[in-house]
Amino acid sequence: MTRRQREQERVRGIFARRALMLGAGQIGLLGFLGWRLYGLQVEEGERYATLAEENRLSARLLAPPRGRVLDREGRVVAGNRLNWRALLIAEQTADVGATLETFTKIVPLTENERARIEREVRRRRRFVPVIVREFLAWEEMARIELNAPDLPGISIELGTTRTYPEGEHLAHVVGYVAPPSERDIDGDPLLELPGIRVGRAGIERHHDRVLRGRAGAVQLEVNAVGRVIRELDRREGSQGDDVQISIDAELQKTVRNRIEEGTSVVLMDARNGEVLAMATQPSFDPNVFNSGVSAAQWRQWTATRNTPLINKPTNGLYAPGSTFKMVMMLAALEARVVTPGERVNCPGHMDLGDFRFHCWHRPGHGGLEMRQALKYSCDVYFYEMAKRVGIDRIAAMSRRMGLGVPLDIELPGTRAGLVPDRAWRQAQGKPWALGDTVVHGIGQGFYQLTPLALATMTARIATGRAIQPHLTRSVAGRPVRGSRPEDWPSLGIPEANLRLVRDAMWSVVNEPGGTAAIAKLPASLGGIQLSGKTGTTQVRRVTREQRERGFNVNTLPREWRPHALFVAYAPHDNPVFAVSVVVEHGTSGGAAAAPIARDVLVEAFQRLRPGSVPASRVAQSGRT
Numbered sequence: 103m104t105r106r107q108r109e110q111e112r113v114r115g116i117f118a119r120r121a122l123m124l125g126a127g128q129i130g131l132l133g134f135l136g137w138r139l140y141g142l143q144v145e146e147g148e149r150y151a152t153l154a155e156e157n158r159l160s161a162r163l164l165a166p167p168r169g170r171v172l173d174r175e176g177r178v179v180a181g182n183r184l185n186w187r188a189l190l191i192a193e194q195t196a197d198v199g200a201t202l203e204t205f206t207k208i209v210p211l212t213e214n215e216r217a218r219i220e221r222e223v224r225r226r227r228r229f230v231p232v233i234v235r236e237f238l239a240w241e242e243m244a245r246i247e248l249n250a251p252d253l254p255g256i257s258i259e260l261g262t263t264r265t266y267p268e269g270e271h272l273a274h275v276v277g278y279v280a281p282p283s284e285r286d287i288d289g290d291p292l293l294e295l296p297g298i299r300v301g302r303a304g305i306e307r308h309h310d311r312v313l314r315g316r317a318g319a320v321q322l323e324v325n326a327v328g329r330v331i332r333e334l335d336r337r338e339g340s341q342g343d344d345v346q347i348s349i350d351a352e353l354q355k356t357v358r359n360r361i362e363e364g365t366s367v368v369l370m371d372a373r374n375g376e377v378l379a380m381a382t383q384p385s386f387d388p389n390v391f392n393s394g395v396s397a398a399q400w401r402q403w404t405a406t407r408n409t410p411l412i413n414k415p416t417n418g419l420y421a422p423g424s425t426f427k428m429v430m431m432l433a434a435l436e437a438r439v440v441t442p443g444e445r446v447n448c449p450g451h452m453d454l455g456d457f458r459f460h461c462w463h464r465p466g467h468g469g470l471e472m473r474q475a476l477k478y479s480c481d482v483y484f485y486e487m488a489k490r491v492g493i494d495r496i497a498a499m500s501r502r503m504g505l506g507v508p509l510d511i512e513l514p515g516t517r518a519g520l521v522p523d524r525a526w527r528q529a530q531g532k533p534w535a536l537g538d539t540v541v542h543g544i545g546q547g548f549y550q551l552t553p554l555a556l557a558t559m560t561a562r563i564a565t566g567r568a569i570q571p572h573l574t575r576s577v578a579g580r581p582v583r584g585s586r587p588e589d590w591p592s593l594g595i596p597e598a599n600l601r602l603v604r605d606a607m608w609s610v611v612n613e614p615g616g617t618a619a620i621a622k623l624p625a626s627l628g629g630i631q632l633s634g635k636t637g638t639t640q641v642r643r644v645t646r647e648q649r650e651r652g653f654n655v656n657t658l659p660r661e662w663r664p665h666a667l668f669v670a671y672a673p674h675d676n677p678v679f680a681v682s683v684v685v686e687h688g689t690s691g692g693a694a695a696a697p698i699a700r701d702v703l704v705e706a707f708q709r710l711r712p713g714s715v716p717a718s719r720v721a722q723s724g725r726t
Contacts, residue, residue: 163317166316175352181264182262182263186258188238264299286300305513305574354381374569376575382413415553417516431472446486472606473605477609497522563671617692636668637667641687666683666695682699683695
């Protein structure tokens, strides 16, 4: 073999070895690819098919419509209206800030709105939509859709928003809703949905879970950048249950239009405790909370002395004044420290040690028995009763009448008020003096009671039952317990004692010399008579020097004048309505509060027509 042939043989050998190695490598690579393909398509095919489907499909929860709140006649006082809104899903955009910057050029956003959106994006999981703008106009929606390719993560959705047709008239009762806080969410996916609201006050808060409903779901087909192609499936959620309340919206508006700032009115059905009207001035528009309360609006609400955000019928605290004297009568009768016919002399004052306690009628009333003492509202008579009964027994009767105790009404934050006793004073490290007892006999001193508590007291006097005020008539069409008089137990107070107190309240309005003759109902109501009691409570102490100079309260600045109160029920012989009125700095219960109560009762009889409702009997006690 020649040298040339040997060289050719050597080259062929090298080529063959390299071809063999390359072939082996190709076979190995193909084998590896085949093994991986087998694993991907056979062993893990289902998993990757699912992932691919998830890339193509997007499932989202749908916020359910909130249940409605209806008044006693079925009128909507809290409902829903349609709301087009722009949403942002953070995981569908690489740069949230850039997306918002582009959106702002199309639909302007304020700095506060930008800050809110960015805060919610940080707080929530990236797949949870965040509301960018609500209440979009058609022109705004068109601009957003036209620029959709430049707005990754932005979509438009139709939702609902809360609306309150009666506005400020029922704000304190119905309450309002607001976006949930981090504490509210606590892992609940429903509360992370855009547009979801939770109750923050009133009925909205008390019945929040009932009103929320259950979420629905929608399945969407999306492209590679997350843009929605089409809707594949939709399962609507369940709307929250409707809640019907006892308030009559038209009556409520009439009452609010009748009163001025600083006035509170509570009207109850004395038979079962349903609250028919609960009005105060001033108030606020709960619709403002839907789009967020501005800093300027909040400053305006909180800066005013009249505190429009506070529901004064349930949270305003006042001394009851002479409206408390009926409780004093019942306590004295139960303690057997006086008989109804025993006369107590009123010279215009009572001296106790170095202190002199005055009657409102400076010349004095002379000798009075119990019925006359309430009719003329004689302070000296009730000073004497308080001395005989003692503060602890007075407090015990007060609490039986619904004063100074929690009232089971569906308004979160309702204040129980204060009925003092010896233990309460001792807990403060101070002794209870006999002089303290004396002033508490006429409803002055440390008492702090709400207009709601005074209306409850009046209903209990009128019926003899342990009535509890309440607002809910039905939930999801099912009546709640408490609508029948028989649902409330007897107070266990002898009927003779209650009858005496009711008769004395009747004389206050219907007999000559009573302190509330102005409250007498008109003859147009067919002879219906009301029974009531006036009250006036000092907000500043009147000194002896002022009395001797002939003190005239009308010369004081308004904020120093006494509060005016009046409580009443009607009809006298078959109680249906109980009412309490408090006029801050109204000076005189008879002049300022009693006419309001009269007008409210006239409107209630004309509008609600209780004659068409089966009459209930006043509770009869087994005691005599």
